[in-house]
Amino acid sequence: MFNTIGVIGLGVMGSNIALNMASKGEQVAVYNYTRDLTDNLIGTTEGQLLHPYYEIQDFVHSLEMPRKIFLMVTAGKPIDSVIGTLVPFLEAGDVIMDGGNSHYEDTERRYDELKSKGMGYLGIGISGGEVGALNGPSIMPGGDKDTYDKVAPILTKIAAQVDKDPCCVYMGSKGSGHFVKMVHNGIEYADMQLIAEAYTFLRKRLDLSVNEIADIFESWNQGELNSYLIQITAEILRKKDEITGLPLIDVILDKTGQKGTGKWTSIQAIETGIPSSIITESLFARYISSLKEERVYADNILSGPEMDPQGLDKDLWIEYIRQALYMGKICAYAQGFTQYKMTSELYGWDLPLKDIALIFRGGCIIRAEFLNVISETYQAQPNLANLLIAPYFAEKVKEYQIGLRKVACEGINSGISFPCLSASLTYYDSYRTGMSNANLLQAQRDYFGAHTYERSDLAGFFHTNWQ
Numbered sequence: 001m002f003n004t005i006g007v008i009g010l011g012v013m014g015s016n017i018a019l020n021m022a023s024k025g026e027q028v029a030v031y032n033y034t035r036d037l038t039d040n041l042i043g044t045t046e047g048q049l050l051h052p053y054y055e056i057q058d059f060v061h062s063l064e065m066p067r068k069i070f071l072m073v074t075a076g077k078p079i080d081s082v083i084g085t086l087v088p089f090l091e092a093g094d095v096i097m098d099g100g101n102s103h104y105e106d107t108e109r110r111y112d113e114l115k116s117k118g119m120g121y122l123g124i125g126i127s128g129g130e131v132g133a134l135n136g137p138s139i140m141p142g143g144d145k146d147t148y149d150k151v152a153p154i155l156t157k158i159a160a161q162v163d164k165d166p167c168c169v170y171m172g173s174k175g176s177g178h179f180v181k182m183v184h185n186g187i188e189y190a191d192m193q194l195i196a197e198a199y200t201f202l203r204k205r206l207d208l209s210v211n212e213i214a215d216i217f218e219s220w221n222q223g224e225l226n227s228y229l230i231q232i233t234a235e236i237l238r239k240k241d242e243i244t245g246l247p248l249i250d251v252i253l254d255k256t257g258q259k260g261t262g263k264w265t266s267i268q269a270i271e272t273g274i275p276s277s278i279i280t281e282s283l284f285a286r287y288i289s290s291l292k293e294e295r296v297y298a299d300n301i302l303s304g305p306e307m308d309p310q311g312l313d314k315d316l317w318i319e320y321i322r323q324a325l326y327m328g329k330i331c332a333y334a335q336g337f338t339q340y341k342m343t344s345e346l347y348g349w350d351l352p353l354k355d356i357a358l359i360f361r362g363g364c365i366i367r368a369e370f371l372n373v374i375s376e377t378y379q380a381q382p383n384l385a386n387l388l389i390a391p392y393f394a395e396k397v398k399e400y401q402i403g404l405r406k407v408a409c410e411g412i413n414s415g416i417s418f419p420c421l422s423a424s425l426t427y428y429d430s431y432r433t434g435m436s437n438a439n440l441l442q443a444q445r446d447y448f449g450a451h452t453y454e455r456s457d458l459a460g461f462f463h464t465n466w467q
């Protein structure tokens with residue numbers, strides 16, 4: 001009997017993907033570069049359809065044709081090294097899938113290399129963390145459609161299911177699947193930072209306790225803000241530290257790490273001229289957080305305004321913050337989906353925006369109620385330039401901008417920084433400004449550099465002798 005699929009890389013994510021496949025009836029060959037992880041997985045999962053191999057050629061020869069091999073290996077050089085080890089044992093028609101957070105340009109290079117050997121290569125974005133990998137992640141496959149068709153029955157089976165639809169849809173050619181995952185992570189960074197800013201307002205400005213804030217997040221999760229990130233935030237705030245008895249959040253060091261995907265999202269946006277300010281501010285917020293020692297030092301030297309001693313009307317301001325958070329979220333997703341649209345046009349990918357929103361409804365870290373509305377929006381208007389101008393969102397931000405303006409101003413006046421909430425408002429106000437100040441920039445460029453400018457009333461490029 002041959003195995004139907006093979007998984008290489010048995011860290012937590014790889015082990016859970018293999019277990020997920022086995023639980024859906026696949027015969028799964030498993031292999032890890034070091035023996036211990038294989039033994040560990042097999043030792044703890046007796047009775048599952050997992051079959052361990054300790055030599056790469058045995059692993060490959062155990063697979064039915066065409067061979068389907070899923071890599072769950074650290075992104076970067078390790079992927080190239082595993083592919084290099086595998087290829088001598090593979091044949092034309094076999095399929096390698098990379099389920100890690102690889103950069104989409106690396107995926108395109110690997111795709112070209114394997115295609116020249118007649119093999120299929122899919123870059124597969126996977127979101128959902130460890131639990132998602134085991135119970136059903138959101139899956140974003142990119143590569144040749146006929147290659148995808150060979151593995152689609154397995155991938156759709158292991159994906160999260162929402163309303164009986166699998167959260168796995170073919171994204172497009174070459175690196176598009178990993179690109180979609182990359183921007184998903186950029187949106188994830190922005191979403192997380194927006195939530196952190198709402199928390200800061202509730203904590204520092206409204207002076208609420210951690211428990212009261214957990215109650216607020218729980219109630220928000222019952223409404224239009226319903227999402228995985230809001231839900232886990234409430235759970236995080238309830239958690240007590242076993243050593244001190246304090247809320248665990250209060251003993252966690254305020255210094256954030258990152259693995260690079262959010263940074264890649266900003267770099268790609270900047271290189272291709274896509275305004276991605278909210279996502280980029282969330283990245284910079286992580287960078288400034290990592291300057292912990294400097295911030296503590298500066299805190300003793302630099303001062304902000306005196307906090308207005310007058311209390312704020314709590315119920316009113318909690319509602320303002322809810323509105324600000326929802327509007328910030330709309331703006332962040334508008335930027336992410338604009339990045340999908342503009343890049344798709346640039347590369348001729350034809351990314352299915354409606355389906356991206358659909359597969360983000362389950363399994364992934366940014367799963368949220370309002371992705372249903374985003375999907376319906378793109379269903380009705382596939383070529384929509386920006387989510388902000390779709391009827392539902394235009395109406396929502398018209399109503400909620402009051403909350404965002406109040407919170408952003410209060411942050412400025414009380415000296416609390418809200419990088420993503422402020423960036424959301426700036427994005428909204430810039431995007432809706434029909435007549436901007438870029439005419440002055442053009443005049444300045446022409447003045448000092450003869451860069452020429454266009455006129456609003458005549459076609460062509462003009463230069464003025466300014467002096």
Ligand code: 6PG
Binds near residue numbers: 126185365
């Ligand atoms: C997901 C996540 C995941 C990501 C982590 C860590 O969708 O499951 O996006 O892929 O790697 O969240 O990201 P950072 O370390 O960059 O925060």
